[in-house]
Amino acid sequence: MLLPNGTFYHPTCASSQTSPVLITADTAIPLGGKGSTTNINIPGYISSARVWYASEDVLKFYIVWNPATNSPTMVIPSAADPSDASADVNWGFVELSYTGSGLFANVSYVDFVGLIMGIRLEEKAPVNGTGVQMAQGLQTNAIKSICDGLTKQTGIDGLEWEKLCLADSKGNLLRVLSPSLYISDQPTAFENLWTSYNDKVWKQYQSQVLTIDSQSTNGNIACQVQQSDGLLHCAGSSTTYARPTANEIFGCNEGPFAISAGANDIHKAIVPRLCAAFHRSTLLSNGGNVQPSLPASSYYADQASNWYSKFVHQFEGDGRGYAFAYDDVAPNGGADVSGSVSTGNPGTLRIFVGGSG
Template sequence: MRIRRLLTATAVALVTAAGLLTATGGGAAEAAVPATIPLTITNNSGRGDAVWIYNLGTNLATGQQGWADAAGNFHAWPAGGNPPTPAPDASIAGPGNGGSITIRMPKFSGRVYFSYGQKLVFKLTTGGLVQPAVQNPSDPNRNILFASSEYTLNDSGLWINSTQVDMFAVPYAVGVRPASGATKTTGHLKPGGYNAFFNSLRNQGGGWGNLIHTAPNGTILRALSPLYGVETGAIPANIMDDYINRVWSKYSSQTLTVTPFTDQPGIKYFGRVSGNTMNFTNSSGQVVTSFQKPDSASVFGCFKLLDAPNDLVRGPISRTLCAGYNRSTLLTNPNQPDPNNSNFYKDAVTNQYSKKIHEQMADGKAYGFAFDDVGAHEALVHDGNPQQAYVTLDPFN
């Protein structure tokens, strides 16, 4: 799973190389966050399949990787092998259609997986857990319908998201109820949004429909992210090149201004292209970082030539560039990030996958690519004093 960072100048929430959401930062609510909180999973899917739940991640108190049982007790993974060995069965029987169950979430940086019809296959290497990688035709989970939500529960509260960074497969929403006030939710599709997304992607020219995976019986399993589409050859490796070339041409003679921190508008960086390099200077004219001309994979994955280290200069600039490329706002607004989502995805060359996901979200929020949190357009809820978390499995219509 791909690295994702949610970064501000004063606090960090990120997905580590293991692919899990973590967070740091203090606050007055710390003492109020208990060791575990309830997570209620409600099945409104309309499907008759059995549902299996997994709560996998890193114990924040010890740094150990493992899983949590329904009571919120932590179990460390045993040593793995090479070739990988089967992991212990960490599944929790989920609710049937129309039902709910409540489990406990420990202080974890983790993922809640939910699969339909059959259990997921997890294995352990000497380096830890092998996450599902359904872009690989030989992955044992390739023909299983599943998805996952990333979360962190720590002394500063709960962060939980509805993500499509790797794939769009299962309609679901997440929520958190604070000690006071209304429950915060995100991730619900519009009525008919599931079918509308797949129909729109299938009908999009340029090979975008090739991102759709179906089961042997022809039913839809998922749409892969465009990064995996490029990596597997499902969509052309040069699919974003025309837009990238136009950006490169524009900023050979104009300046791109990046203001990466909404809470620090005085911090600005200025980008100009020279040859194959875009150099960024600070307000003193000092070059602080440089980027080589990216390719489509770098844009879709927000990595490689758009690498975003967890720092306060290159990482924030790269995040902003990544968002501008995926949303195709770099040509229309030389001041980034563009705050107005009505300007997003207007170019003929854009991240059609992310565009179509956002179009079908009830609140317009989604994690269509790794740094969709730039400008707070991501499907994430947070509270510093969470009393209850929710995952709702929504209808496939």
């Protein structure tokens, strides 16, 4: 954790600490008012880090001994648990890695939409172009707009979309949970969202070939559903693919989308592209027999779609920001909707809190 004085703090606890204990060190870095800038220098390399932001209150982090790893483990705030100590706080984060290879950051809504923010990465002495990359993040009133859209969608299909919206103790909209996070507590939610769509996909690709563009030296991968076992078989893959459930689609890491230690490169290329196609409902679209190949304007055209992702992108200033795990999948030359920025020659990363207007 980074302290206000610009040094790293490493919280720890004894091996006897079996219950989470509050980290009391002052790790909060106060920000100024609207339009102000707070400068922060990172004293060393960090990997898979987060820059956390909270409005009107500080977030509470805990430490506990983890016998599985034989080391202390940090307990971070939960966006979904109403009993969490930070449940009534408006907060969010930017994901960040800064190593000898460069800097990578992204605006992520894979788990939830909370405190609105955007990012701008400026290269040091750029060689080509302006050396500036940006992900604007969500518009200032995006949470209300997203929830209005989700409520309308519940009225159309009767599913739990409107329940993704959470209010604070005063009844004010606070955050929007992703379907995957909501399902972690409500496992039967959305279970029939893709049932009919799956039936049509499996029927179509019994007689047609589904081509997965690996976008690598593995080239195009031919896939087809075999009537004998009802599974999708892809040439050269280390596994076959069953019809995914809604839970598996939202998470992209279980069932046919699980990547085991022994998985080959073909399977590793198929998983993100196939899962993204289900989220965006492009498998039955004209041209959807090649994945990825369609532009972002073709995403979410079917009722069997991730409507959370659809509305998140709709109310982003530039349509960029991860709304599910493999939202960085895009056709060659297509628009990057993931909201990530990176460079091997980093200068300044600017994080804007409050929205893009």
